[in-house]
Amino acid sequence: MRYLTAGESHGPKLTTIIEGMPAGVPLLAEDINKDLARRQKGHGRGRRMQIETDTAEITSGIRHGKTLGSPIALVVENNDWKHWTKIMGIEPITDEEAENIARTITRPRPGHADLNGGMKYGHRDLRNVLERSSARETTVRVAAGAVAKTLLSQLGIEIGSHVVKIGGVEAKDCSYESMKQLQEKTEASPVRCLDEQASIEMMKAIDDAKANGDSIGGIVEVVVEGMPAGVGSYVHYDRKLDSKLAAAILSINAFKGVEFGIGFEAADRFGSEVHDEIAWSEERGYYRLTNRLGGLEGGMTTGMPLVVRGVMKPIPTLYKPLKSVDINTKEEFNASIERSDSCAVPAAAVVAESAVAWELASAIVDQFPSDTLKGLKEYLELYRQQLKEF
Numbered sequence: 001m002r003y004l005t006a007g008e009s010h011g012p013k014l015t016t017i018i019e020g021m022p023a024g025v026p027l028l029a030e031d032i033n034k035d036l037a038r039r040q041k042g043h044g045r046g047r048r049m050q051i052e053t054d055t056a057e058i059t060s061g062i063r064h065g066k067t068l069g070s071p072i073a074l075v076v077e078n079n080d081w082k083h084w085t086k087i088m089g090i091e092p093i094t095d096e097e098a099e100n101i102a103r104t105i106t107r108p109r110p111g112h113a114d115l116n117g118g119m120k121y122g123h124r125d126l127r128n129v130l131e132r133s134s135a136r137e138t139t140v141r142v143a144a145g146a147v148a149k150t151l152l153s154q155l156g157i158e159i160g161s162h163v164v165k166i167g168g169v170e171a172k173d174c175s176y177e178s179m180k181q182l183q184e185k186t187e188a189s190p191v192r193c194l195d196e197q198a199s200i201e202m203m204k205a206i207d208d209a210k211a212n213g214d215s216i217g218g219i220v221e222v223v224v225e226g227m228p229a230g231v232g233s234y235v236h237y238d239r240k241l242d243s244k245l246a247a248a249i250l251s252i253n254a255f256k257g258v259e260f261g262i263g264f265e266a267a268d269r270f271g272s273e274v275h276d277e278i279a280w281s282e283e284r285g286y287y288r289l290t291n292r293l294g295g296l297e298g299g300m301t302t303g304m305p306l307v308v309r310g311v312m313k314p315i316p317t318l319y320k321p322l323k324s325v326d327i328n329t330k331e332e333f334n335a336s337i338e339r340s341d342s343c344a345v346p347a348a349a350v351v352a353e354s355a356v357a358w359e360l361a362s363a364i365v366d367q368f369p370s371d372t373l374k375g376l377k378e379y380l381e382l383y384r385q386q387l388k389e390f
């Protein structure tokens, strides 16, 4: 499976085209809109999220509520576009007009794509970079992820996400019994965190950072249940599922690190405290006594729950701006101040969930016969039975 996205942050619309979904998957716009709404929420977001009410229009690939096997096109409108029609218009304008309306950006923000993107493409107006490097694009990535999630759910694979750290505040009680419970608990939390006490402290940390004109980042965790063992491969670098998942997480704006299971903690432990011992029962087949490696060994799933964490750096746009250099005068200035989130970690958890869902659905579709949902289901059932009998 593959997908592309198009759209600028303040342009008219965002678009994604998804290719390779099996035919016959039930898919409604509301399945997608549920996740789009989740991505908009979270304590710490800026004013833009009050303007947008992200909803997807399905313009191709679905008939009578089911996928056709042809490309699926989804479009999300930017409500904010109406305030930017002149600045973001596609008709040519004179230099003088540009001077008057363009809200030209010449002071790159440290930590954003502004300077590198400007140098690379020769843009003297850094808005030309910002418009596409903005995480507004994650809207349609979540839409694509929601499509992947509907396929996974048909195959008995459930996925959820939560926030485990914001700033210096770490969630202590992260326990849940089922994916349903995880979803209910996180939807009820303004920071998508399972630990109620930590949630309160996280919100305060966000408010304090904002009051100081600053921003904070954090860590999100994605959990997946129901993946059969052996998805992915050990035979070649670009077929290893952990490398694909890592790339997917790191492709999210502001994500700087990824861990599976205990992750970086493995560096401080003995092998006996890291590897997951193997057991077998009539009922479960092979399973592990622990899940410290987060459900991945040798580039393949082990059949245990997948546990993927990503670290998000603090948002780069600061109301107390950092030093920068004006690209026209070369003078030292404070970086441009754009309207901004002060913390988007809760929203980013939903983006990470979508990114993981996409990679897993993609790996399954690539590995098993997938022209139709019916055929894929039958094959997967057979495969699961084979694993049990191995």
Ligand SMILES: Cc1cc2nc3c(=O)[nH]c(=O)nc-3n(C[C@H](O)[C@H](O)[C@H](O)COP(=O)(O)O)c2cc1C
Residues within 6 Å of the ligand: 046, 111, 112, 113, 133, 134, 135, 138, 252, 253, 254, 255, 315, 316, 317, 339, 340, 341, 342, 344, 347, 348, 351
């Ligand atoms: C959901 C989400 C919302 C974001 N909101 C903002 C924002 O309001 N202001 C900002 O400067 N950066 C924001 N970012 C981060 C920037 O998009 C990101 O730092 C920038 O594109 C540079 O890429 P890099 O940090 O991956 O190097 C957000 C990221 C995510 C995932």
Ligand SMILES: C=C(O[C@@H]1CC(C(=O)O)=C[C@@H](OP(=O)(O)O)[C@H]1O)C(=O)O
Residues within 6 Å of the ligand: 009, 046, 047, 048, 049, 133, 134, 135, 136, 138, 139, 253, 338, 339, 340, 341
């Ligand atoms: C629009 C979204 O996030 C945006 C991501 C973003 C950035 O620089 O990444 C900057 C801000 O854009 P604006 O200047 O229009 O407020 C965020 O609001 C969104 O998540 O839908």
